Amino acid sequence: MNRQNRKSGRRSPVASVSLLLIGLLATGGAYAAFTASTASAAVDLSSPEVIDQGAKLFAANCATCHGQQAQGTQNGPSLIGVGAASVDFQVGTGRMPMQASGPQAPSKPVQFEESQIKALAAYVASLAPGPAIPSESQLTGGDVAAGGELFRINCAMCHNVAGAGGALTEGKYAPVLKGVAPVHVYEAMLTGPQNMPAFNDLNLTPDDKKNIIAYLQYNEENPSAGGLELGSLGPVSEGLFLWIFGLGGIVALTVWITAKSN
Amino acid sequence: MAQNENGSSDIVPMTPPSGAVVGTGVVPADTFENPGLPPHRPRVTDLDPKKKKRAARFVVAMFWLSVIGSLFAIFAYMFFPIEDGNMASVRLNTLFMGLGIALSLLAIGIAAVHWGKAVMADKEGVDERHPVRGTEETRARAVEIFKEADEESGFSRRTLIRGGLIASLVAFPLPAIALFRGLAPMDVDPNTELKHTMWKKGLRLTQDPTGTPIKASDVTIGSAFQVIPEGLVDLPEHEKLDAKAKAAVLLVRLKPEDLNWTSEQRASWSYDGIVAYSKICTHVGCPVALYEQQTHHLLCPCHQSQFDIANECKVIFGPAARPLPQLPITVDSEGYLVATSDFTEPVGPSFWERSTS
Incomplete structure (x- = not known):
């Protein structure tokens, strides 16, 4: 009877699941290939068409809070003079457009395509001069040791010595630096987004910034020599681990030693 | 004698039931009984x-x-x-x-x-408790042993030896005291050391760790500079760390109108919105450098003390007792930021002699 059912055209559940998987993979793959191809396209930030496209995107997505001429409203700051670097950081990490008002705009899935982000950056940069998006050569080839020293002096107090992030006041926090693109690290240092202080080129020179990026990348690529990192949070997570598993193990052994054999 | 409120008749005590002991009326009958040892359970x-x-x-x-x-x-x-x-x-x-x-x-x-x-064999044994005090004979014998030992060693009789023993025992911890004293500065008064830093009039503010002097125009609004005094990088390693531990400064620039001052004199310690504050927390001396450039708050990572840079670094939260000391600054003829004096009060946590001059 079963066999007859199968022969009469009823598909097995495995077949439908695999069909579904194939379909998903095909559309996902095509989408990834499509977005990858658009991302790699270079955008000329000074061309009038790009600036025009950026102006339209700005009016549709940003002007509610930042004003029609990016002059700022009571809900959002003025963007005149913040530069392309600021826009590329805020929009490129998904912090803008902001989802909800709160102590801090969190990083979230990016809302725009790469070319749209560049167009927005071009529009804001056209309003007044400001920091530009760093080029690829400004991000690679830094000195890890020098970067480590600069990171410990200027960044580690908020972002943790391993870049694991940390809490600030009243719900604000310094975000985790692992997995952040070097270009966004550079732009953050240059522009000082939200409550982070800005580190202009006279405070941390372009070489200094390059070194700091090299240090962060080294940290990310090399495993901790001390073994399990426990989030690199220091005494908080390490202490908790020992209190629970270390002391717990000792208590369990003590109970076992003193219990009567059955 | 106790009197009834309604009359003059005396309150008559209850006669205890026969067989009861007087004074035990509240003791419950089911007193706890020694259950003895649990039965032996073979493994x-x-x-x-x-x-x-x-x-x-x-x-x-x-x-x-x-x-x-x-x-x-x-x-x-x-x-x-x-x-x-x-x-x-x-x-x-x-x-x-x-x-x-x-x-x-x-x-x-x-x-x-x-x-x-x-x-191993599973046998249970019982050790009964017994009085701790020894018998009279044991106690007398113990005293006798002490007296005999004293007699034989001559501890009471030979006073010179006894004096030598006591003197040597008193003297032997003294080197430790000398060693611990050696950890503190020897040729200077520790009190003065705690009250003064390397900063003095005309000393330039330089960047940590390079020692590059900072121009006022370098410090844009929203910037934060980690600052050490000019010349600190040239000190020998140990002195450098000692000096840095007291002289570390955070330099930030706000809009001048955002800064609130309690006096004209305090206002003159800043330069066009640029202010320099000691980085050493007044609670227990952690470096305070978690600067939020929009709220102008400084957070100490150790015990969450918060200081408000817009209001002379007043404590707005946490256990710190005093505002962070401000370093009076100005610019020299070349546009570099310089200190106009040392801090006007001791930096860092409290110590006994802090208020004495």
Whole structure:
């Protein structure tokens, strides 16, 4: 009877699941290939068409809070003079457009395509001069040791010595630096987004910034020599681990030693 | 005598029932009785010879597992050597050595405890409590022994020897005191050391760690500079750290109208919105450098003290007792930021002599 059912055209559940998987993979793959191809396209930030496209995107997505001429409203700051670097950081990490008002705009899935982000950056940069998006050569080839020293002096107090992030006041926090693109690290240092202080080129020179990026990348690529990192949070997570598993193990052994054999 | 409120008749005490002891009326009848020892319960290894054999085999196995652990640690040391400059090799070496040694010790412990609990004879014994005080004879004999010892050693009689013993015992901890005193500065008054830093009039503010002097125009609004005094980088290593621990400064620039001052004099310690504050927390001396450029708050990471830069670094939260000391600054003829004096109060946490001059 079963066999007859199968022969009469009823598909097995495995077949439908695999069909579904194939379909998903095909559309996902095509989408990834499509977005990858658009991302790699270079955008000329000074061309009038790009600036025009950026102006339209700005009016549709940003002007509610930042004003029609990016002059700022009571809900959002003025963007005149913040530069392309600021826009590329805020929009490129998904912090803008902001989802909800709160102590801090969190990083979230990016809302725009790469070319749209560049167009927005071009529009804001056209309003007044400001920091530009760093080029690829400004991000690679830094000195890890020098970067480590600069990171410990200027960044580690908020972002943790391993870049694991940390809490600030009243719900604000310094975000985790692992997995952040070097270009966004550079732009953050240059522009000082939200409550982070800005580190202009006279405070941390372009070489200094390059070194700091090299240090962060080294940290990310090399495993901790001390073994399990426990989030690199220091005494908080390490202490908790020992209190629970270390002391717990000792208590369990003590109970076992003193219990009567059955 | 107790009187009834309604009349003059005396309150008559209840006559106790026959057989009761006077004064025990509130003692409940079911007083706690000594339940004695619980009955002896034989273990499964006593009842079942197979289980006893299995327990014995387990003990043997654990002892041999310990031997394996020890050998593993030796092999790990040989086959995962520490290579110069390779941190991953250090990790593997210590990890496998540690696992081997841990296994070897833990297995010995488990085997010994299991041996005692499951294989060795299971007999319960009772030790009755007895009075701690010895008999009169024992006590008299003890006193006698002390007297005999005193007589034989001559402790009471030979006063010179006794004096020497006491003197030597008093003298032997003295070197430790001298050693600990040596940890504090010797040729200067520690009090002055605590009250003064390297900053003085005309000393330029320079960047940590390079020692590059900072121009006022370098400090844009929203910037934060980690500052050390000019010349600190040229000091010998030890002196450098000592000086930096007191003189570290955070330099930030706000819009001048955002800064609120309590006096004209305090306002003159800043330059066009640029202010410099000691980085040493007034609570227990952690470096305070978590600067939020929009709220102008400084957060100490150790105990969450918060200081408000817009209001002369007043404490707005946490255990710190005082605002962070401000470094008075101005610019020199070349546009570089310079200190106009040392801090006007001791930096860092409180100490006994802080308020005395």
